[in-house]
Amino acid sequence: MVDSAPENLHKIEEVVLETDILIIGGGNAGCFAAIEAKKINSDLKVTIMEKAHIDRSGCLAGGMDAINTYIPEGKTPEDLVRWSRAQAGGILREDLALRIAELLNTPIEEWESWGLPIKKNEDGSYKFRGQWDIAIQGSEMKPILAEKTREMGVEVINRVVATNFLYDGERIAGAMGFGVRDGKFYVIKAKATIMAAGGAGGIYKPYTNDGNDCHHQLWYCPFDVGTGYALGIRRGAEMTTFEMRWAAVRTKDFNGPIDTISICYKTPMINAKGEKILAERYQEQGGDKAPRYIRASAPMEEVLAGRGPVYVDTRHMTPAQIKEMKTDYLNERPSFVLFLAANAQDISQEPIEVYGSDPYIVGGHTASGYWIDTDWQTTLPGLFACGDVAGGVPNKFVGGCCAEGMLSARGAVQYISKAVEPAGDFSAQIDMEKSRVFAPLVADEDGIAPRLMEEKMQRIMDEYAGGVQQFYRMNEERLDKALRHIKMMKDQLRYLYAKDLHELMLAHEVIDRLDVAEVLIQHLKFRRETRWPGWQTRMDYPEVDPALDGFVNSRVNLETGEVEMYLKPYVQIVAGHRMKPTL
Template sequence: MKLQIKALSTDFLIIGGGTAGCYAALTFAEVSGREVLIAEKANIKRSGCLAAGVNAINAYIVPGKTPKDYVDYARKDAEGIVRDDLLRTMAEGLNRTVAKLERLGLTILKDEQGQYVTRGSRNIKINGENIKPILAGAVADQPQITVLNRINVFEYIVKDGRIQGAYAIGVDEPVLYVISAKAILCATGGAAGLYKPNHPGFSRHKMWYPPFNTGAGYAMGIRAGAEMTTFEMRFIALRCKDTIAPTGTLAQGVGAKQINGLGEVYEQKYGITTSQRVHGTVMENLEGRGPCYLRTVGITKEQDEDLQKAYLNMAPSQTLKWLERGQTPRVQNVEIEGTEPYIVGGHTASGYWVDVNRETTIRGLFAAGDVAGGCPQKYVTGAFAEGEIAAKAAVRYMNDKTVMLNMSEAEEKKRWLEGFLDSSEVQHSTDELEETMQAVMDKDAGGIGSHYRFSEESLSIADDKIRKLERQSDFLFASGMQELVYILELRERLTLCRSVIAHLAARKETRWHSFAEHIDYQESSAEWELYVNSRLENGKLNMIFRPLVQEGEKYEH
């Protein structure tokens, strides 16, 4: 199979039409009137983390609270390893983005006084099944915005430290796109599929985070020499067993406590930060006091029905499980477990090292949402806020810069891709290498099978094995474009695996139990109150240690 080269040009290229990407496109079009191109691997009507909808806005400044309160909460949850300037500017935009979404048609629940119905101290309730179609519809109404669905961006084009464009392939058509742009926003989301999941084999995509988020944006940044941060702060979700449904609705909606198999409340014993909740569950099971549950027995009939409706809206498998077994939450506590680790900059601080305008260390390349580091606890509205900040900064950056791409380099890239399509020697399949990668990360880099623990020795073993898989991935074969996408996705995951391993090894402490459980360094240390960053230079991943940006300070490149 031969690829056709198609050259495209735009003012602002947005890679990923999910939460942050759509909001950034709307902002850019409104502020500048210039052209925007969204490159989306799936279809923006139902792509990204909002694909199935959500039943609450988890980042909102409720009455009586301030943006500073939200910053303090996020800092405490991350044990201090956050960027105060990024959290502050994100928090200041939360309520503004909610108001805009309501104007676009999002249904937000209100009480008899017309006030938003809160859930906990930072959340409000919504009817959010159609939140992504609402966003996609708003994008479609803007004539300056062009959406290319079903194209997979896999590499940046950088010259003299500045972004020039990107390469992409068609998912369905044999086309290599060469896209020139005056500025680019990476909004590709985080990474799932690095580790062996709760449900391996044919059910391996039954996971907490979208399986189609492969870490593409991270990998492109790593390979292009962008500085990255805090990959060692992995995210492990505490979920309902088997269904991997959210537990926050139970914990916050009905005040369900974490209990062990003896009926003892154990959450205060270990702490109530996100990582501590997971760690406590792991330890109770290891010490023979499992299984662990969220205590729901005894809630009212109305609460029981509300929970069934809520989960039917966002995780229907959980409601179906209750109904099939005849054991709804008021008569049976809900068993819980941890997921495999993910790299998600919307929940932790993993991602691109950016300045306050969300510009990366590559000039003209911006990052927002799960792919941007330093700013955890973003959720939906935080991704919106970052998309807005990045889009406005991109308008200021681009002016009228002219971008001329070298098409001879595109020809070289075409031949490289065609090598996968024309290969005759096939030693391994993409699935085989992916499963091997997940097994390596699970056993040697702190997955479920090792109770999220790792050591210097095990990380060294993991790195050697991942390097071997990288070499083997050079000889994969694709019978068509979709399989070529799978090969590129595997290579992205392998690139990210090596960076995650390097970050886990570099932070010689255990600051976040389970998230980064280093058995050679089992305590936290004041010496490690700093950012662990990295940059790929001349083929070597160099570690960079930066001091914390303190409250009230602002970092600029």
């Protein structure tokens, strides 16, 4: 293993590869895209470029205990879209959501046939824990998927961090990056490229970040840092709905998932006075079935009103239920069971405290990401997107991201059947990228470490762009201050210093997060209304503005470097009131 800085750029080895379809990111969406492409045509060369190792990369590293969207018998794709639309406050791409819903069950059934255990009723049918979600035992679901990916003959290049696209003047022609273990510079030319590198965690400061050992106590995977968005932003791709941030009620301190408790075991959220918050204070918005942003902001409003702490009340649970609930956690975030043990907490006596998470940009839960067409192609020809980086469809969760992987692969295979091969001389682009990528490694030692920049960025975003410590609240003047400082930080990137390859990876994580943060602030500034309190709370514009009923999109003008903002109209396909989950 090479772990020291090269003496100079000329000594860095270049690896040049060619493939038919390049997939950036081998999480569940990327793996499903790869498998689907090989299924359509096994002669195609399909390559996954993965920052970590596909056995445990992406959000599913620890596992998962449920598939949150699976269409039961008797329900239709339109039913799911109606529910999802209302949960997201009436904003979603109905064209894309329908296509996903139509395919939704297929990848899950395939995953089961490859080895994923799904909980069953006595009659053999899947065990639903809510109206759309089925219970699974998914602690090893990612290794199972990775095995299948390799078995299909997909080329997997682990431990290579993508840094920028190759561009032939008209279309995306692959990507460049560096090996975090071997220190080599990678150039992968491709006829089509699928971006599947996940959402963005760590843009905001988590509230547990008060000591040396808690920096990554995040709900979302902290190694998904928005690289997938950043590559598109830097190449002028159109992005949508970044301002619809995902923040949710999570277990306090551990910052872990809560649906396992609240949906499976019907535990109500209560305040310090013992009031059932959603049933008693949010009846008009749907009570326990209120939209997700309402459920996210509800406990924070209680804390602000002096009625905290807030809990999910587990005190009625039987010993058998508690055992089963802990087993569910072992399948998803096992260390939550350790957390309870480390606090000697008997949840039949003491309820589980909850709090809001730090905000994430994650297209699998909300609608942030690339603006795509119905072939899952982005506005950059030759570039497709799936999973958390693809925008427009909230509430995709694991199953929807898998289905999207398949849909993006179908789009990419169709594209390469008619497109010409990328041509041209990439050498100037490659040289420029190589010096950009390795700059922090050959920089002056009297520079700034990636960690310092990361913490500074997270504090700016938390305090001025509506982080959890500010109860998600923001206004124009604070957003302006956040923007000014994020721009100053981007200018300071020339002082980044990385002492080894691991720090070089951290350096690029900061670079990518800053690009995402800048676009995010512009989106938050543009939406001068409060459409999703909690996710997007504008103290200076507390009401919904009907004139903003649509998608807020952005694109970096590559000539001026400015982020251009505009509104795209909403298109309704599925009948019904957009704020109501049923007809």
